[in-house]
Amino acid sequence: MVTGASQGFGKALAQQLITQGCHVVLAARDEQKLSAAAAQLDPDGTHSLCVPTDVTNDDDVVQLLDQVQQKYGKLDALFNVAGISSRGLVCETSIDEFLCSYDLNVLSTVRCVQAARPLLEASQGHIVNMGSLACKSASKFIGPYATSKFALAGLNHQLRLEMADAGIHVMLVCPGPIARDDAGTRYAQQTTELPDSAAQPGAGVKVKAIDPQSLAARVLKGCEKRQTEIVVPGKARLLFAIAQLSGAWGDWVLRRFTSS
Template sequence: MTSEKTVLITGTSSGIGLAAAIGSARAGWTTIATMRDTGKAEGVLKAAAEAGVADRIQVKCLDVTDTESIAACLDEVVAEHGRLDALVNNAGAAQVGTIEQSTLDEVRAAMEVNFFGVVAMTRAVLPHLRASRGRVITVSSVGGVVGQPFNEAYCAAKFAVEGFMQSLAPVAATVGVDVTVIEPGAVASEFVANLGLDVPALLAAAGPYAPALQAYIARTRDSFGNAQTPAEAAAPIIDALTADRPAFRIQTSQWARDFVATTLADPDGSAVQTLTHTWVR
């Protein structure tokens, strides 16, 4: 057992999650780096060794869509470390397609990982975070604020995450738990590569949507050419972990701030939070 602060991060086999695990360990946190398949742990373990923080990172198996897996992982963490001070909800999966040509099972699968996984993790950790007066940090997306073509299911899940967290934040604050959402834009990571999209096949099957899909794919390729690195996108997560009072909503770049401002007149979420906090105090 340890008195050092402990953070559990989901989806750490690559990308933002891996970078956040290394960043939190560098910041002095005992870091529980979780992933569904621990056979993919080599990346985070190698990065931890190179950063000189291998002694602060522990890899554990966790599937955010499996309540038994969540419970087993949390039981181990609390038994071994005696506390949990923060959760970083990072695990997620993209789903590209428009609704007429997507199955309901595909839409439900996107919601299961990107929304219900976040809900299940947050629900499970709250008793521990109340005890430590900790915080929940959730990686959302600019797609949780601005709906994007051919991302209906993904954006719907991220919009749901934002509504869930915005509603939870004032209630959690009454028991000492801070809630923050992180909104990255394009990030150069395996998240995109792992989609395994067969673009010619997609276009061939798109029927009347083919011209729009082709334009979307071209625009997306261009945007990822100027993407943030995972480490750049993860830096605000570490800031939120260590800040005395992190903002509710944090974008990871000026581009992301400008983009969400097309929808939001309250970019950091403070106006809504100031309002709704008065409803529970």
């Protein structure tokens, strides 16, 4: 099951799964976009179940898992990809915006995991949570996003500990900016009073955009190996290690690799 499957990385991941012959439950909030994605990914509909779902709505998530149970009777993997990104200064961002980020980036994962747990216990399957480099180290101007992604990393750790005895594999994926058609323009309305770098992918972090299909293949390989975490690019781990030793050093390195 892939949430956020109508576009971006969720769609790329669903494509990889269908190509490998998996039966995939496609879930996303926008019914029109989801139907278009399903028609493209699985034209004859033999390898997919399309379920319009708002993962911030408790009833929607329960109904989603009910349909999975009725259609397949099992679930081997849950990919929590649905999420939201934003730009802004902490002191100029409304509480409602923080709550929106937290609900979609963190609590939606809680809802899906709670609803899917019985099926995943039966299959000893996988929970894959889509994070970001912002789970570990935050650039400027992404306050609500970074706050929610740090929380997702903590949630993932708790799930990994709690699910181990049930044989459920839990993995966190922490990529840099993923290539997309609207990179550099999607935050234009949110960054009119911020530096130009704030509107760029990763808020100006100097890393190459990641190909979504390549990342999807790496995620599926990580499931096969039951890895606990994937970080792309791998060199970002050095920044994480430095920041653990010294927050000041970590901030200095982050500034060096961020456009002004």
